[in-house]
Structure formats: structure tokens, C-alpha cells
Amino acid sequence: MIEGIKRRFFMAITFPSLPFSPIDVSDWISSETLDYHHGKHHRSYVEQVNQLIRGTSYEDASLEEIVLQSEGELFNNAAQSWNHSFYWLGLGGRSSGKRLEDYADLTRALKESFGTVETFREKFTEASLGLLGSGWIWLVENHHREKLEILQTCNAGNPMKDGLRPLLVCDVWEHAYYIDFRNSRANYVSGFLKSINWGFVAQNLSPRRDLSLPKSLRASFAEESRRWLRPVLTLY
């Protein structure tokens, strides 16, 4: 009965617009790639999610809830939808005129975790080139170890499933770069690292006071995620 009430309205997952102008990334990625990657691939994942959730208990769930709770085909399409939105949000920062160094907390966290910012870039590139096949390269915050980490996920993998907090992601599926770079993932990743919206990454960093609290006093992951996923939620 409760389910019947909840399902009176089908809340479709929305396909978000790009959060930047194609001009902001034009010296790295072409409009053709954006049209193909965002307009076809990303759109298709969102459409698949909406088909799969219709008539199920996920009808009124947020995309984040679907990613965290589903498995199989629905998870693959939901995570691909979420991952792509997060990827787009992390790009196009050049027009802001801001550099990584303008975000002191983020720069400090990168140095504490990797030694230097340059080492972070090297390790991110290594991880990108070292992933066999399709997947994603993430900068995440690991609450358990209280530091930033780089990790690879294959196919539609998403680190939220492991309780990790995403800060930035690079799509290393071939569809992300083949039109512009053919099989040179290295050139694609090099351009990615120059096109990051560091303001978005810095905004995803958890407040330092949270990390100083005993684990028992920190917000639960679900409560926490509702707060820090808001930049993505606004698009859905």
C-alpha cells in the first residue's frame, strides 16, 4: 500500500546539460566528441535507467540511491549516468581563471597524500594508462585512512559502493577520446589534467573538521552523501 502511494508519480532521472561551454575545452576535446559522448552515450545510459526503474521500487529513488542500492544492468546504467555527470562537472575550469594553487585546502590535501602536486599528476596518469580496457580513474577521499587516493574502476564501477567519497573522475572508455586522439589515451589524459575544474574538486573535499572527529561522531555515509552529492543532484 505504501509502495502504491510512493509510485503515484514516476520521477524520471533527468539527462543533464553540459555544465560548461564547449569552447572551454575546445583545445582538448572537439564538439564532435562532446556531441557523441554526452549527446549519445550519456543520454543513452539515462534513458536506459528510466526504462529499467519504471514500475519498480526505484521509481522515486534518486540516482545516487539507485547507484548505491542496485546491481547488474540497472547498476551499470545508473553508475554510468552518475559517473558521466561527475566527469562533466569536473571539467571546463579554464574559463574561471582559477588554478589548482588557488584552492589552498585541496592543494594541501594533495601534498599530504602524494608528496607533491606533480607526483599526484604522475600517479593519476600512470593509473589512467595502466587500466586495461574500459573504466574510470578517480581521485577519492578515503575516510578510513583520512587521505586522498587514486583508484581505478572497471566498466561502470563507482567508489561510492565502497564508501569512498569521489572528488574527481576521468573517463577512460575509448568513446571518450577515440575521435580526437584515436588510441592515444596518454594524450587524452594529458589534456584532461589541464582542463580540470579545480573549484569543483575543492568543493567536493570534506570539511577538515569532519576528519578530526571520532568516527562514531561523523555523519553516516548516507547522510554525508546527501550533502556532498548536491552539486550533482542539482542536475537531476
Ligand SMILES: [Fe+2]
Ligand atoms: Fe564515457
